[in-house]
Amino acid sequence: MLRYTIGRLVSAIPVLLVVSLVAFAIIALVPGDMASEMAGPSATAEELQRLRVQLGLDVRGLTVRFGPWAVVEDVSFAVAPGEVLAIVGESGCGKSMTALALTRLVPEPGRISGAVLFEGRDLLTLGEREMRQVRGDRIAMIFQEPMTSLNPVFTVGHQIAEALTWHAAMSAAAARAEAARLLSLVEIPNAAERLSAYPHEFSGGMRQRVMIAMALACRPALLIADEPTTALDATVQAQIIDLLRRLRAELGMAVILITHDLGVVSDFADRVAVMYAARVVETAPAEALFAAPRHPYTEGLLASLPRLDTTAERLASIPGQVPPPFALPPGCRFAPRCAHAKAPCEAGLPPLLPAGDARAAACIRLTDYAVAS
Amino acid sequence: MTSILSVRGLTKHFRGRAGLFREPPPPVRAVDGIDLDVPEGGTLGLVGESGCGKSTTGRLVLRLIEADHGSILFAGEDVRAADAARLRALRRRMQIVFQDPFGSLDPRMTVREILEEPFLIHRIGDAAERGRRVRRLLDAVGLAAHHAARHPHQFSGGQRQRIGLARALALDPALIVADEPVSALDVSVQAQVLNLMKDLQRERRLSMLFISHNLAVVRHMADEVAVMYLGVVVEQAPRETLFAAPLHPYTRALLSAVPDPGGEKRARVVLRGEIPSPSAPPSGCRFRTRCPLAEPRCAETVPALRAVAPGHRVACHLA
Incomplete structure (x- = not known):
């Protein structure tokens, strides 16, 4: 019985291969893929990928509705490779929901419309599996409170290595070595030893470094950072911003920084989009x-x-x-x-x-x- | 300027409990011998990062927690020596405003009940008089009379902080301890509340101990500023002096760490590492483990908070 099953499976392999190749070709040729259209039929995979990366992120008319109410409305912006775009606004303006919509993580019953063109594909039309590949692999996210995004029962090394075995198909040993390299990249002292520490053994600033290391695991083209320094003290915030600035320069990744802190924006961002009541009201170089x-x-x-430099009687x-x-x-x-x-x-x-x-x-x-x- | 509140050698160590087979953990030295003076009718800003002991200091001053050592003189009276009756009388004149007004306002009470409570506790006025006072308080903090019938959850963060302020003002205090009063608010609302606090201070000749991690907010509010690090005051000076010519390396680093939108780009002093644990502070100068200027002697002797100019004191061997 078992032999029969295996035999059937083995004989099915060529069929499966053909089917998946055809499916892949269809996916690659859907009109939504701007990169392949632009590159033409003779382009190699490498050329295509380079072109994809150059396209960066282009968000058009992004809208998120909860029932009749739009919490993000007609939001458009573009982020070039290596660029830092800050989305600023006060609480409730829709900036965090915009970040979630980009990666289709809006909670139910939220509905997303518009277009999120990333590296030539509209993320809003991708299947759930393809989307999972994009998340983490090409787009990574970090949040305000790293403790809620880290699993308290696994070591930090395990959690970083998990991302690598999942997305980069690395062996366990290679993933662990890479995790150590990532931890030292984000300037965590004694990185190799700290791999076996649990999240609660890290301070707030160090946890945010761990989150950044995890986010960088698959060398994302875009990092979405939602209030990454809001829970941190001023001197630690300065360290994290310096780290992000260095990593951006070294790895050439684009960053979308979601924040209410105009100081951080002036310190780090190339461009700014100001949101008010679900809409972008102004966008400009920082x-x-x-x-x-x-x-x-x-x-x-x-x-x-x-202000720090002047004294006013009233604000x-x-x-x-x-x-x-x-x-x-x-x-x-x-x-x-x-x-x-x-x-x-x-x-x-x-x-x-x-x-x-x-x-x-x-x-x-x-x-x-x-x-x- | 005379001070309404004088604190000398204030100390609070929180002790952990020993287990059956476990020695007690080393005490957390939250506040470790600090001196502070709040000028009468003025504001002392107390600034520092999380865990530096600034909030504990605010609570010690009001005896919401009891100090281990040190003296607290409020308008010439020894706060630590006051018995229960005296303390109740003192607390009419010293009030606190917290960061999270939602956490400090009873969700089941209406705003009228919240604001009436201090008068009931201190047996002030009859029902009609209390009603008049509640209306006056609402008016003073920029809320409408019809807000009195609502519950705290029906208000925005800024409005809730106005309610918190109104309650603190109910008994016409002389001193307000404001513990991160605008940290939970958006900047446009933060500006409204800061302006309101300044107006109230001027109208009522309030003195204020203003506790915040936000240097720009402290600069806006305070006449005098004390900078805390790991349970001790490392520098204290009049506002203009502290922000124009800080002497302690920690104050300098803290100032340079805050990006000032639209302001000049300043040279950045990025500190190494993070704040050590207050249960095991470094020997000698507590800042030495992160200080860019640390020398061997910094590990040996504790630098005293000494006057370097009138009103300007700093605790650093090198300043």
């Missing part, structure tokens, strides 16, 4: 944004920060609070809190319009700004 914000919300955020504050997704005001969502709001602001949602060098803002006063600058 330096330009801090030098001259174009959207009144960005302006208000920057003005409401207490400029934005009155009121962020509206929840089920009670959005008509027209521009920032209008009720905006010092410049006029009647036309309530007429409709202002579109994100070009506002100078590589920047855009969603404000009907944009023409005034253009005149002023």
Whole structure:
């Protein structure tokens, strides 16, 4: 009986091979794959992969709905290979949900629409298995509280090696050696010995380093870091940002940094997208944004920060609070809190319009700004 | 300036319990002999990273936990020597505001009940008088009279912190200990609450012990600043001095670690390692294990907090 079963299986192998090859060819040729279209039929696999990587991430009209309410609405941005994009905003603006939507990890009953074009493929159309390959392999994520993402009953070495055996198909010994290399890459002292330590034996900053090491295991092209330093002390935060900056330069990976901390943004990001009430209201190169914000919300955020270099008697504050997704005001969502709001602001949602060098803002006063600058 | 609160040699070691077959763990030296002065009508900012003992200090001052050693003088009165009746009277004049207003507000009580409670405990006024006072408090913190009938969960974080402030102000205190009062708030709301705290301080001549890990917030609020590291004060100075010319290597590193959006890029001092355990602090200077300037003598002698200029004290052999 057993021999018969094995025999049937063995004889099925060629059939399976042919079927999977055909399936692979079909997948490779679906019109969604921009890279293969651009490369043409004569391209080698290597050329194709290089082209894919160059395409980076291009998010178009990303929307996440929970029932009738959009918590992320019509969000578009692009991240080039090696670029650091910061998505900033206050709590409830949709920045973390945007990060989850990119990797299709939005909790039920959330629904994602739009397009997430990553290395030439729309991640929103991939099957669950392919998506699992992308996650961890090409896109890695780290979160605010590493303790909740680490398994307390396994050693750190085991958890890093698991990612390697799973995604990189390494042998156990090779995975362990690679795990040690990764731990020293993120500057954990005595890396080889620390492999057999459990997560609770690490401090907060060291745990975040472990998370980064795990994220780097498969050399991702994109690292999504959701408030990676928020739970850390200032001096440790500075260490982690320095580490991320070094790794970005050495490994050439792109980073999406989700944060509410404008200080961290100014320290690390190349570009910034500012979110307010589920929408992107301004996007600009980091330096330009801090030098001259174009959207009144960005302006208000920057003005409401207490400064280290000057003393003001009062802080400029934005009155009121962020509206929840089920009670959005008509027209521009920032209008009720905006010092410049006029009647036309309530007429409709202002579109994100070009506002100078590589920047855009969603404000009907944009023409005034253009005149002023 | 006279001080409303003077703390000398304040010490608190938390002791773990011994097991049947286990020796007691070494005590956590949370606060280890600190001196502080809160100026009357002004604000002392107490800044430091997690585990430095700043929150413990705030609770010791109010005797929410009991100190091991040291003296606490509030308006000339010895707080540690006060009996239960005296302490209750003292606490009318010293109040605390916590970081998480949701954790410190009873979810089953309405805002009116929360704000009325201090008057009931201290037997102040009849029902009508208490109602008037609650309305005045709500008005003072920028909430509307109709908010009194709601429960804490119906408010946003910023509004809850306003309720926490209103409760602290109910008995017209002279001193507020504010423990990370805006750390849980978004920046736009944080600015509203900080402005409100400054207004209330001016109107009511409040003195404040303002505890925070956020240097920029402390700079905005405080007249004097004390920097804590591992249970000790390493530097204390008037605000402008501390931020313009910090002397302790830890203060410098802390300042340089905070990125200032839109500000000048400063030279970064990145510290090695992390804060050692407060149950086994390094010998000599506690900062020496992370200090870029440490010398052999730093491991041998504890640097005293000494005056280097009027009002500016620093605990470093090299400063």
